[in-house]
Amino acid sequence: MEGLKQKKISCHIITFNHKDYISQCIEGLIIQRTNFSFEIIIGDDNSTDGTREILVEYALKYPDIIKLNLRSKRGKGVPGKQNFLTTLAMCKGQYVSLCDGDDYWTDPLKLQKQVDFLEANPDYAICYHKVKVLKNEALEEDTITQKVPETTTIKDLAKGNYIHTCSVVFRNNLFDKLPKYFDKSPVGDYFLHMLNARYGKIKFIDEYMGVYRLHETSVWSSKAQAKREQIWLNFLRNIRKNFDKEVQNILDDQIRQYQKLRDKRIKARFVKIIKSFFCLKK
Structure with missing residues (x-):
């Protein structure tokens, strides 16, 4: 019966041809120590490099935790957007965390800390934390995002994004549906954070709990x-x-x-x- 109950948090992962990284990503979720149940929802955008086979192995090993969204073809339009949206639709938890398949978490208490804060502070919609940046196989301080206070609001976020995708946890189902433009938007995470921030404040936890992998050959960086x-x-x-x-x-x-x-x-x-x-x- 435990498997039929709503999970406290759905961990959303999207991946495409991340064979060399996806295991590290999933292991960062598997090691989470929580006093609540969570699920891992992984969307694969029809990878061809062996990523999908790795995902199937993990799903067979952890059938009560991992659910797969194995797409038969890549979505049209913005790369990865259909994968993101269809995987998000599978997230039924009270909260949702995000992590791309080439990033990873480093703190086994990450989810517990973030969910504890949101549970105790219903006026907050989003919780995120510090990350390290992995560039050329070396961990660096994050110089990509701006430094902000521990508590911010949508008015601060509207000045520019400071939330790394792999660091965020937000309340699920704060609004009925995404705007039509979301499907065409070249930027998904910032838009989603802005939409969620309409319903509460934003908490920053000043602890390193994840790693963002910077690729110079990514669609955006290139x-x-x-x-x-x-x-x-x-x-x-x-x-x-x-x-x-x-x-x-x-x-x-x-x-x-x-x-x-x-x-x-x-x-x-x-x-x-x-x-x-x-x-x-x-």
């Missing part, structure tokens, strides 16, 4: 800086209508900041071209 800025600008413009006027104004400030960066970059490139032209004439 794009030119100018292209990333344009994608982000379009993304912000498309999500702003889902929030109240005050949050829209903060998002507009973020949009203006990116526009200034883009314009400055375009101007610098133009000046460089002009200088090169006159040098050639000489």
Whole structure:
């Protein structure tokens, strides 16, 4: 009967061709020590490198904990988005944690700490923590996200994302359905955090409990800086209508900041071209 009861938390993992990393990711969840039950929901986007076979082995070994979403073909549109959404739909727990298949957790009490906090503080919707960044096989301090206070709100988050995906736990089913644009959005985690933050505050636990693996060849990192800025600008413009006027104004400030960066970059490139032209004439 235990398996039929609602799990306290659903651990959401998505993966695609993560053969070299997925075992470390799953083991970080298996070692969790909790006084509540949890489930691990893993979505595989039709991997071809042996990842799927590893997942099946784990599911057979831990049938009461692991459930698989084995997609027969990759989703159309934004890479991984359909895998993310269909796997999220399988998460029935009171809370949801996120972790990509190439990242991993390092603290066996991670879930217990985060769920304990959210249970004791119903006015909070999200809880996240510090992570290390793994780059070129070396662990580094996180210089990607900005430093913020232990408690923040949607007004802070609207200035820019500071939550690593592998660190977050949030209350499930805070709203009925995702906006239509979510399916097309090039950014999923930040959009989801913003939507959840409409319903409560955000807690930061100042402890290292996970590792974010940075790939220079990832879909996002491999794009030119100018292209990333344009994608982000379009993304912000498309999500702003889902929030109240005050949050829209903060998002507009973020949009203006990116526009200034883009314009400055375009101007610098133009000046460089002009200088090169006159040098050639000489």
